[in-house]
Amino acid sequence: MKAAGLCFAGMQRRCKDLLLAVWIGAFAPMATAQTLTLEDLPRYTVPPPETGPVLDVQVEHWRREGLALEHGDGVERDPVRAAELYCRAARYGDAEAQFNLAWMLTNGRGIQRDDAQAAHLFAAAAEQGVAQAQNMLRAMGTPRGAPPPCLRPPEADEVAAAPLPAAPNPAPGRVTVEPPWPPPPAHAPAPIVNFVSLVAPDFQLAPALVLAVMATESNFNASAVSPKNAQGLMQLIPDTARRFGVRDALDPAQNIRGGMAYLRWLLARFEGDVVLATAAYNAGEGAVERYRGVPPFAETRLYVRKILAHLGGRRTHPFDATVTPPSDLLPLMRGPGRWR
Incomplete structure (x- = not known):
């Protein structure tokens, strides 16, 4: 911001x-x-x-x-x-x-x-x-x-489609209909796409989500540094880099792995809600919990819109519940008027 x-x-x-x-x-x-x-x-x-x-x-x-x-x-x-x-x-x-x-x-x-x-x-x-x-x-x-x-997030920001289930890990025998994951962005460098496609499954992530975050964060610029000292392809701030074991945030491989680890953690924290997880990636999970949804920050709101556009409207992602417990405030983020 x-x-x-x-x-x-x-x-x-x-x-x-x-x-x-x-x-x-x-x-x-x-x-x-x-x-x-x-x-x-x-x-x-x-x-x-x-x-x-x-x-x-x-x-x-x-x-x-x-x-x-x-x-x-x-x-x-x-x-x-x-x-x-x-x-x-x-x-x-x-x-x-x-x-x-x-x-x-x-x-x-x-x-x-x-x-x-x-x-x-x-x-x-x-x-x-x-x-x-x-x-x-x-x-x-x-x-x-x-x-x-x-x-509070205005209802107008919700995608004009049928509401999706709150939890994206369906019960056995239950089918959840979601748009397919889109192809990589046309301007994404092939070496980055190949690396993400190879490594993302290790973090239980769809490559499309990782590439959407990367496109929005740095536009695939491995040497990008923001005014707040967010660095590299996934724009890791120093605290987040340390939190997820990244020693050199400008090393592309370390940066991508660190960003993936953070995304996996956020998806578990918000039970696969792509809107909440990516808003937290931009503004921090504390801000999302404090405002009970997407924070009222112009930058974060635009950020989430860009992510959804990259994903073709897909708003849920499977998550690993063993990574971290869900947010205690999650039920308050799924009521009427929330940007689900």
């Missing part, structure tokens, strides 16, 4: 007010009667799931419209509607919308104050590199409880 580093457009006026809002909250018992009316302000309504595909330009439009309504720029000020639009964009990983909604909730700017929700929203924006959100999170502390609805 790329760091933002700078104030977003429309945020300059509030950058100096943020810590002040938290300071005021600490002294709520001594607040004036005017401050106490924050409890009487209206709550915004979480928008319903979208009915069709949502493009990035639509998400940006929601955020821009919300900004205008929040400040009354060219339109009549409507903080409730602004919060609803920010919520819509926040669900699709828009970091600025997440920050703006968190600020409204912290400051009681036209909507009822809710520091618990705000902390989660600041955390999501902070994890996407928003410096102001990182400052606010340090002041507010670690979020507690489940993420608010505005950070």
Whole structure:
């Protein structure tokens, strides 16, 4: 994920007010009667799931419209509607919308104050590199409880097909219908395809999944190094490389084996759910568990869409339950509104 580093457009006026809002909250018992009316302000309504595909330009439009309504720029000020639009964009990983909604909730700017929700929203924006959100999170502390609805994966992201079984290891005699594994990407180098095809079965992995991750991570560039020091074909960060016994992450064979070991572990952790496993490969299993599904990060959401496109819509993969126990939170990731 790329760091933002700078104030977003429309945020300059509030950058100096943020810590002040938290300071005021600490002294709520001594607040004036005017401050106490924050409890009487209206709550915004979480928008319903979208009915069709949502493009990035639509998400940006929601955020821009919300900004205008929040400040009354060219339109009549409507903080409730602004919060609803920010919520819509926040669900699709828009970091600025997440920050703006968190600020409204912290400051009681036209909507009822809710520091618990705000902390989660600041955390999501902070994890996407928003410096102001990182400052606010340090002041507010670690979020507690489940993420608010505005950070839950929207239903519109689910593949428009019949729901697949939760567990991809079918019982004896039971047939699970899935699309066939696709051929290797046309631009994948033959030596890499041959190596993956030879080694993937040792890790109980379909070569197509490994190649899809590799194409999305590094585009088959063995010397790729990201700003976060993720290295090689499978873009292993140093901690993950050590975790799976990789001594030289830029050695193609070691890198591929380490990435395969991590994929096998993630598939066991999420019981063969390709969406959750690949989201965790990108953002970390902790983020997937914390957000009860695909995290509300624009990069991760795009990453999962690319993986699914490479796999032709296939969303499950056999897994080895002896590798690691499943996530305790897995049942919460399979309910309505989750990107299954």
